[in-house]
Amino acid sequence: MPEQAVKLGPRLAAVAAHVPDGAFLGDIGTDHALLPIYLVLRGVIPSAIGTDIRGGPLDAGRRNIARRGLSGRIALRQGDGLAPFRGGEADAVTVAGMGGGLMLEILDPRREALAGARTLILQPQGGESGLRRALLARNWRLAAEELTEEKGRIYTVMRWERGAATDQPGTPSAAAADGGCADAAVRRFPEVWAEYGPLLPAAGGPLFRRVLQAERGRMRRAAAALGSATGAAARERLGELRRRAEIWEEMESWLYPSD
Ligand SMILES: C[S@@+](CC[C@H](N)C(=O)[O-])C[C@H]1O[C@@H](n2cnc3c(N)ncnc32)[C@H](O)[C@@H]1O
Numbered sequence: 001m002p003e004q005a006v007k008l009g010p011r012l013a014a015v016a017a018h019v020p021d022g023a024f025l026g027d028i029g030t031d032h033a034l035l036p037i038y039l040v041l042r043g044v045i046p047s048a049i050g051t052d053i054r055g056g057p058l059d060a061g062r063r064n065i066a067r068r069g070l071s072g073r074i075a076l077r078q079g080d081g082l083a084p085f086r087g088g089e090a091d092a093v094t095v096a097g098m099g100g101g102l103m104l105e106i107l108d109p110r111r112e113a114l115a116g117a118r119t120l121i122l123q124p125q126g127g128e129s130g131l132r133r134a135l136l137a138r139n140w141r142l143a144a145e146e147l148t149e150e151k152g153r154i155y156t157v158m159r160w161e162r163g164a165a166t167d168q169p170g171t172p173s174a175a176a177a178d179g180g181c182a183d184a185a186v187r188r189f190p191e192v193w194a195e196y197g198p199l200l201p202a203a204g205g206p207l208f209r210r211v212l213q214a215e216r217g218r219m220r221r222a223a224a225a226l227g228s229a230t231g232a233a234a235r236e237r238l239g240e241l242r243r244r245a246e247i248w249e250e251m252e253s254w255l256y257p258s259d
Contacts, residue, residue, distance in 0.1 A: 004041060004068060005041070006034055006037050006038045006041060006068075008034060008035070008038050009150050009151075010148045010149060010150045011096070011097075011123060011148055011150040011155045011157075012034065012035055012038075012096060012123075013148075014123070014146060014148040014155070014157040015035060015094055015096050015121055015123050015157055016035060016038055016039055016044070018119075018121045018144060018157065018159040019039055019044060019045065019092055019094065019119075019121060020092055020119055021044055021045075022044075022045065022046065023044075023045050023091055023092035023119065024045070024046075024047070024048075024089065024090050024091045024092065025039065025045050025047075025048040025049070025090060025092050025093075025094065026048070026049050026050075026051070026082070026085055026089065026090030026092070026093045026094070026113075026117075027048060027049070027050040027051070027093075027094045027095075028050075028051050028081055028082065028093060028094070028095045028106055029051070029052055029053070029095060029096070029097060029098055030050030030051060030052050030057070030058075030061055030076065031052060031057040031060075031061065031097070032057065032060055032061055032064055033050050033058075033060075033061030033062075033064050033065055033074060033076060034064065035050075035094060035096065036048035036050050036074045037064060037065060037068055037070060037074065040070055040073050040074060041068065041070070046073070047073040047074065047075075048073070048074050048075075049074075049075045049076075049077060049084075049085065049089060049090060050074060050075070050076045050077075051076070051077050051078070051079055051081070051082075051083075051084045051085070052076070052078060053078070053079065053080050053081075054078075055078055058076045058078055061076050062076055080106075081105070081106035081107075081108075081111075082106060082107075082108075082111045082113040082114060083111075083113075085113035086112075086113065087112040087113055087115050087116055088115070088116035089113065089116065090113070090116065090117055091116055091117060091118050091119070092117065092118065092119040092120075092121065093107075093114075093117045093119070093120050093121070094120075094121045094122075095107070095120070095121075095122050095123070096121075096122070096123035097123060097125060098124065098125065099124060099125055099126050099127050100124040100125075100126060100127025100128055100130055100131030101127045101130065101131075103122055103124055103127075103131055104130070104131060104134050104135075107120065107135070109138055117162075118161065118162055119159065119160065119161055120135075120140065120158075120159070120160040121157065121158070121159050121160075122157070122158045122160065123155055123156070123157045123158075124156065124158075125155070128156055128196075128197075129194070129195050129196070129197070131158075132158070132197040132198075133194075135160055136168065139162070139163065139164060140160040140161070140162065140163065141160065141161050141162070141163030141164070141168050141169075142158060142159075142160055142168065142169075142170075142197060142198055142199055143159045143160065143161045143163075143169075144158070144159040144199065145157065145158045145159070145197060145199040145200055145203075146203075147200065147205065147207035147208060147211065148207070149207060154207050154210060154211060156200070158197075168198055169198060169199065170186075170193075170197070170198030170199045170202050185201065185202070185254070186198075188254075189201070189247060189250070189251045189254075191244060191247055192212075192247065192248065192251045195215075196208075196211070201251070201255070204255045204256070208255075209252065209255070209256055212248055212251060212252050212255075213252070215248055216245055216248045216249060216252075219241050219244055219245040219248065220245065222241055223238055223241040223242060223245070226238045226241070
């Protein structure tokens with residue numbers, strides 16, 4: 001009798017929640033293959049292809065798949081990023097647990113396999129602001145972004161759809177729908193929007209507050225380390241850090257006014 005249930009932690013569960021019903025999924029860096037197994041078992045998707053650059057994780061993934069009787073529905077292929085896919089095989093692509101820079105290399109727009117993808121669900125570990133900027137410039141639209149916490153660490157999960165930059169929610173041009181509220185805030189705190197993208201600052205929430213506070217902590221520590229420096233470059237850097245810390249603090253008071 002095949003073993004069935006798979007329980008995902010909050011990080012991968014948040015990724016899974018963004019996968020469209022019925023998608024032809026490609027899971028890059030699938031490792032243990034728990035994400036495609038979970039989605040197929042729940043009936044969200046009919047089948048999936050997982051890839052990993054290393055053979056060891058794929059062996060473990062194959063055992064996990066076989067234990068659940070899913071070998072006919074989830075295929076695993078070894079290779080770099082999207083290389084093991086043929087064009088059009090995946091209309092939704094998940095990439096979780098890798099740095100944003102590596103994700104950008106994997107999602108190189110010249111790759112034929114990316115042409116059929118309509119949705120990307122990404123859970124980067126670092127390099128988030130560069131990843132957002134680059135994908136917006138490549139005409140992907142950030143349809144949703146949320147923060148989730150696992151074992152005390154905060155992760156971001158992004159869902160990207162094909163689209164034009166002018167459709168992008170959370171930017172001044174798209175803000176008319178919310179009475180211009182986000183519009184005013186984007187103009188008032190452009191640095192914060194540049195750092196966290198078009199959606200997270202507008203959504204707020206307790207995890208985003210912790211992200212803002214953690215960043216202020218980093219700025220304070222960097223400023224303290226420069227405190228006694230006398231060179232012109234260090235003083236300029238110190239001024240910039242203090243200016244940014246004030247902006248972050250003001251943004252926090254603006255978003256969480258009652259505390
Ligand atoms: C930290 S694990 C994340 C596993 C799973 N996606 C998750 O989020 O729990 C990263 C996996 O990505 C794989 N990987 C790293 N670079 C890759 C690449 N260029 N192409 C495919 N897989 C890669 C690693 O071998 C590893 O199994």
